[in-house]
Amino acid sequence: MNYFFGYSGNGFKAQLNVPKFQNRSTPRSDIGLWSIEINGGLWKINPEDVKQDSYFFYINSDKINNHKVFILATKKEISNFNKKELKSINSYTSTLPAFRSNFKLIHTKGGFSSYQSEYPSNMVGKKGSIISNIKSLLDPNASKNFILLRNIYILPKKTLFYSYLIDYKSKKILCKYKLQTNKTNFIPIDKKHILPNVFLFTDGYLGIPIYVSQNNQHLSMEHTHPPHSYILSNNVFKKVSEFKKEFYEIIHS
Amino acid sequence: MKSYIHRIATSHLGVKLRNFFGLRSVPISFSHLQQNSSVSDGFIWRIDKNFKTKFNFTDLLPLFSKNINNSISIEFYDNLHRPIKKIQLKKLANLSQEIIIDKKFLGVEGYGSFYIYHNSTTLLEESITFSNRCYVGYSYKNNLYSNVHGNTYVKSKGISNDKFEGNMIQSSWFKKYNYTLQNSFKGFDKTELIFVNPHSFKIKIKLNDKNFNLSPYEVKIIDFKEKFAKIRGKSYFLRPIVFNYLKDSIDVYHT
Helix, strand or coil, rough: CECCCCEEEEEEEEEEEECCCCCCCCCCCEEEEEEEEEECCCEEEEEECCCCCCCCEEEEEHHHCCEEEEECCCCHCCCCCCCCCCCCCCCCCCCCCCCCCEEEEEEEECCCEEEEEEEEEHHHHCCCCCCCCCECCCCCCEEEEEEEEEEECCCCCCCCEEEEEEEECCCCCEEEEEECEEEEEEECCCHCCCCCCCEEEEEEECCEEEEEEECCCCCEEEECHHHHHCCCCCCCHHHHHHHHHHHHHHHHH | CHHHHHHHCCCCCHHHHHHHCCCCCCCEECCCCCCCCCEEEEEEEEECCCCCEEEEEECCCCHHHHCCCEEEEEEEEEECCCEEEEEEEEEECCCCCEECCHHHHHHEEEEEEEEECCCCEECCCCCCCEECCEEEEECCCCCCCEECCCCCCEEEEEEECEEEECEEEEECCCCCCCEEECCCCCCCCCEEEEEECCCCCEEEEEEEEEEEECCCCCEEEEEECCCCEEEEEEECCCCCCCEEEEEEEEEEEEC
C-alpha cells in the first residue's frame, strides 16, 4: 500500500493527482480518497471531498498540509483501519511498476515542477537512516535550494530526530537540522554546502528526500534513491550497512 | 523441494520460460548477468538550439569497495544507437561528478542515449553487481535544469572485463502487457514522451491507437496530444520520460 503526500510553506504549495486506476488496469469506481492525520495521539482517518473524474482525484493545495497523508481504499476496507499503528489495509496501490500520484510543487509567484510520487508502506514500520548525495540534484547557481524530507512512521507521534550535512571526505558535519516524524520537513541548503562530497544523512528515521532548486520562475524537483537500491547482488544489506557505519561514526565521534 | 523449485523458477532458464509463456512473468531479471557487473540505465541526451543536457553521477565503486584502481566509462550514442563518443574518467578526486552535454562536448546536435559503467583493473575483494541510477538535467532555453533520475535498466558491463550484456527488462513471446501512465497530460502547451528500447532486438509498441517500432536501443521522441497514455506491447517495462512544456518552462519526470 502506498501513501501520498504534499507540501505547503515558504512560498510554495502543492497539488496532487491521485489516479483511480492501477497502471496495468482500468479505474475502480468504488475506490475512495481518504486522508490520515494525527489527532489526540491516535491516527484519524477521514473521507476527502475533492474534485474528481473517472480517472483521478485532484487534490488542491487547500487540502494539503505538511502532516496529512492520503490513501486509496474502499469504505469496507476502512473498517480495518488501526488508530494506534499505521498498517496496510489493502494492496490496491501495491503494483509493479509502482503506483504513483503526481506531486506538483508550485511557487506562489510562478514556476512549477513535479514528479511521480509515492511513500511505500514497507518504509512506514522501519527505523534507520538515509544517505543521499546533495550535489547530484541541487544547483549552486540557482537562487534557492532546499530539500523536502518526508517521513511517515507507524506510530501517531511527532518525534524529533536529526539530519546532517556531512562532508564524506573530510569526515566533518557541516550542518545539523532538527526534523519531525510524520511530516514533510523543509531543509534549506546554503549554496556554500552544495559540494561534490557532501551527503544528507538522517539519524534514526527513514524518509524520502526530495531536492528542489528554484531560479527566476523555474523549479526543478526530483527525489533520490536509498543506497540499497543501487546494489543488485545478494550482499546488498552488508554493503549498505558498512557504508552507513562510516556516517554513524562521523556523527557520534 | 520448495527451495529447489524456487531456484529453477528464478534461474535464467526459468525466467525465460515464465516470460515466454507469460505465466507469473518476471519484469526485470539480473539472473543472466555475470558476477561483478555494472548495470546502466539508458540515459537520454538532447541538444539543439533550445536544449542542453547535464549528467550528474556519483563515483560509486569507492563507496562499496576498497579497490583503488577504479575508472568510469561513459558511452554516447545517437538516437539509432550509432556510437558517437566514449570517455573514460580515472582517478576522480570527488565522489559527485557533473558533465555538461552540449554541442561543444558531443560534436553533434540531436538526441540519443548514453550509458555509464564502473570499471576496476583489479579483481574486487568481494563480488558486487550494482546500478548507478544517476541524474540527468535538461535545460530548456538556457533556464534551470529540470532533473530526472535513470529509469530503465538497459545494459551491463563486467567491472573487471569488457563483456557487455543486456535485456534485463524482460519481454514475452505471446502475451502483451498494458501500462497506463498515471498522470494526465491536459493543460500543457505540448507534451513529449521519450522512449528508450531496453532490448537488443526490435520491438513494436502501441501508444493509445498508434503503432510504433523501435530498433535495438533506439531512442524515440513522440509528440503526444492526448489526455492519457496507454502503452501496449510485449516488453514488460517500457516507461517513457515525460517532457511537459508550458510557456518557457519544462517539467521533466520519469513515469
